[in-house]
Amino acid sequence: MTSSAPDPVEVNGDRLWQSLMGLAEIGAYDDERTGLRGVDRLALTDADAAGRRQVIAWMEDAGLAVRIDRMGNIYGRREGTDPTAAPVLTGSHIDSVATAGAFDGCLGVLGGIEVVRTLNERGIRTRRPIEVGIFAEEEGVRFGTDMLGSAVAAGRLPLDYAHALTDRKGLTLGGELTRTGFDGPTDVRLDPPHAYVECHIEQGPVLAESDVPVGVVTGVQGISWQEITIHGRAAHAGTTPTHLRADAGLAAAQIIVHLRELVDSGEYGDLRATVGHLIVYPDLTNIVPARAELTVDLRNPDDAQMTRAEEALAAFLRDLENSRPGLTLTTRRMAKTPYVPFDEGVQKTIAQAADDHGLEHISLLSGAGHDAQEIAALCPTAMIFVRGEYDGISHNPREYSTPEACARGVSVLATTLLRLADQD
Template sequence: MNQQALPHKDLPHQDLPPNDETRPSIDMDRFWATIERSAQIGPGRPGGLSRLAASDADKEVRDQFVAWCREADLAIRIDGIGNIFARRAGTDDTLPPVVMGSHLDTQFNGGRFDGILGVLGGLEVCRALDAVGHRTRRPLEVVNWTNEEGARFSPPMVGSGAFTGTYALDWALGRADEDGRTIGEELARIGYRGEMEATPHPFDAYFELHIEQGPILDREGMQVGIVTGGFPSTGMLIEFSGETAHTGPWPMEKRKNALIAGARFLVAVDDLGWVHAGTGGKATAARLIAWPNKPGILSDWAQAVGDVRHPDPTTSAVMAEAMRRAAFEAAAKADCGVEIRDVWQWGGQIFAQDLTEQIRGIAAARGYRHKDILSQAGHDAYFIARHAPTAMIFTPCKGGITHNNGELCTREDLAPGLDVLLQAVLARADRHD
């Protein structure tokens, strides 16, 4: 692949040295070594990671990220929900920064690239600029958002949600894991709870590089995905209340088994996905826990998590309402109480069209096979799009396998997306309008 940039109206060639050897470029050996080091922290099943938010493994990878950033002379700031911002000064440092990022936490059975690519890719952009001595006009920042996955603390994307004001800071800090430990307590324990600003600092733009987490790019032989938006999605956390009783003598007509209410709800959610599968809809029965959840006794409490998503906003809203009704129907049939404890929503046509067009133009100018694509997963970029012009770039991953220790990307899979990120950030940060 020819790495020389072809002329493109959005690329500020006048700001760069004319010699191609001194133009910034991604060093894949350096980047891959960084990915490999990350993959040693918080190992899970063979080949994968289990690096949960605010855990000891999360502390270790945060420490390593901060060390890398300081080696690159980036200034570190940590906010009250543990988001880490690493700043590279611009020639006009009074201007708002161009920001890159994603997350370093993983699922219980996570892979080595999901989220991690966006954070370490942003670091590599800064290193590439340092290698040729290029200082952008606007400052750059690389951010690691806290608890994107929501694996340990529900809901997902808590760090970016608190930063943008989508979630109140106190509410976000109070999210608890299964053992009753809160995000706030655990961030303080690992030394990553900073002071939250009264208002988030301004961004000039935000770019998030991410693996697709789906099979489309890999199946079609595409090198870069131009993310035009996200599936409108709704998630719900439902609690059911019943009564404990002996599983033997207690009459069926008197039973109030919260476990059954939760199970019926989740079956209804799964069925909802199949109803709309033909038009691209998906519904997930994600989680069910109950207490006491033991043989010989009915459970008097259960908590269930489900979500729905569809590329069409109207259909997605219909699915969300059907999921809400399913919770009350399941409770009624089991003679249990029900409460919708949390609802979270994201997706839609939320990304900045000018940034998306710029990324598309850069991918074409660099000669990469690319296509427009909708994101089917949740990302921090969804919340940041409420705060600043935002764009996402996808890279392929083998078979679309993710949230799985079999998640796999090669250098060749990632290099085009990293290059497009570098060129897009450079264009945005050096512009003079």
Template sequence: MSVTDTTPELTIDADRLWSDLMELAAIGAYDDEATGLVGVNRQSLTDEDRAGRELLLSWMEELDLGITVDEMGTIFGRREGQDPELAPVLIGSHIDTVATAGAFDGCLGVLGGLAVLRSFDEAGLRPRRPIVVAAWTEEEGVRFGTDMLGSAVAAGRLSLDHAYGLTDAEGHRLGDELERIGFKGERPVRLDPPHAYLECHIEQGPVLAQEDRQIGVVTGVQSISWQKVTLHGRAAHAGTTPTELRIDAGLAAAQIIVEVRRMVDSGAYGRLRATVGHIGASPGLPSVVPDRAEITVDLRNPDDEDMARAEADLAEFLDRLPTSQPGLRVETAQMARTKAVPFSEAVQDTIETAAKDRGYDSMRIMSGAGHDAQEMAAIAPAAMVFVRGQHQGISHNPREYSTPEDCAAGIEVLASAVKELSA
């Protein structure tokens, strides 16, 4: 018999959840000139991240959770079950942000996890399995160049030494920054497989709003490839150097940008999406031909074979690029690479049933963004709850927004699913 048949319904304190989201968003808040709104810049292992972590710890202490911090700085808050020897149900997400964030990306999943534990306490419900809430380190990957980093090391895809050696744009090592902010923990980073992993997240896209559904049952995450391309040319006077004698790194960067868009528009690679998110050139002077340019190429595809063909064809284009400018040198470095990850059908069914029992319209949906759930799916049954966003689902932008009602709906579904899985 399902635990939902014999125990009272869990109630989420929607006002407290919203208050927590807004209080956390105040840490790293800044005035965004482009939107006229207040954004959030709380990148991983910065002073702002430390302040956010300390606030999270205070809320975990209020709930009397068993708190541990692993070697990657990931924070775990454990609510004991009737049988402490059983593998726990793990709820996770992140509180680090990109430089131009809103209040919801990642944070909803972590603070929603605490809201779920409050609801268990208020209902006097103690399931058989422990329940753990995790706040993973460096999910966004914007500072140290590798997304889902904390969960990737915990699941064993990346090594701890590799992670510690990563550096930011100023040359600061991740391991050193963990020590600096006081969150280089002692808990071994390799995670024992949980019974199940759940994550609630704002959709970061327009589908739920377009379909007028409150809840998304996430079927998996598409393949993601990040690479940095550095182009080495030759600086020259912009007025006196004939075009045919130039080795223009800026021109080469522009050719790559046009090529990746052509690849998408061609339709030859399935549902490929491609983005050049970073563009830099030196010496950066109006009267000098650039001698160096650096760009990042982000490729995403729900089909691994289509992704592999896109990567191979882009590599071939980069190999041919110097033929148009003899002397040009192209250097590439893979920043991140993950295959498409399907989520557990059983956990998806549990989420779908929870939404139906709560009276919410739901739909199955694949995630276009990467999430810690894809790393946990390698070691445990995992799935995600998506919450509807506003403004066409925009994210990584201060305009990112979900209503208090939709946030509460997602966490209510999360609570029901956790209750079922932890029984």
């Protein structure tokens, strides 16, 4: 770093909040369960495309030069005084789950733009360029693979594989890129940045429980996604004796219960297991299900323990199939990423920035996946977590962080980016 670190930079919290609330109106819906306004911007839907166009307009208004790659990833670049220097990259995503709030991903993207606005207003030049990125299909809920845009940009997944992925209607990601106009011309593979910093709402209760505003993220735990399809035999609910049934719905329930038993056993470390999607066919009241589909989401900060848990699940599936005549089970890997530790040097820069802003902070591991875990393969990377309210609930219209918390986190981001961008 240069001999004298730049002074802390405070962003315009009111303007940041206006951007967050403005973007939240694109894809907004009234959630009947919570009575709140939610956000539904699945990747590469019309709502996501409208959100992308709005954010591009904000980028261009901030003087950023915008480019779009063949994966639909968007980058806005603010030049530095050294045109040969690798940029400092920040960003996140703006696609959402179907029942989202206003902050997940969006805080990192709009926070990056707010940093650029602030530097422009103060006439601050940096040696290195600063870039703000929007990565495509981070959530993975439409095309089945999370962190997809950043994974292709970092080289973990090939572009052809990503373009061929389909949603539940059979639409391909490549086709939807073309339809929405985001099949960009530039090469998807990122040249290694100097560093990457992502600011994100925590999506958990740790910061609130510790009563601190900012978290310095040490890494991201391992994630395993798979889809299980169970083929049984349809039968009349009233006339078919229980012992003659091949009930795909019952088998799905047994899998769910077994997953909880794996977690509760304590034999697989800090394992977490979730079945977030479950559907049976023909989905009629008086017919024994002939088929069931479910997804399994496993999380573990220890890769060896994750492997053991996956092996235990696979063994259970084999035993279930063998013990139930008429049942067949197939599995499909949707995604798998290992535990990713973040760079200690970038963590120290974030922590020092928080100190210089007078903000108490703690270090914590991320339980959720983020684009940062993919970009970490290219360059020194770390994350800033911003405190959420209501036990840190996320992927829900109740997701909330206060204007003050968002401004504090993005001010730490601004100071961190400024100092990294002045490094040799």
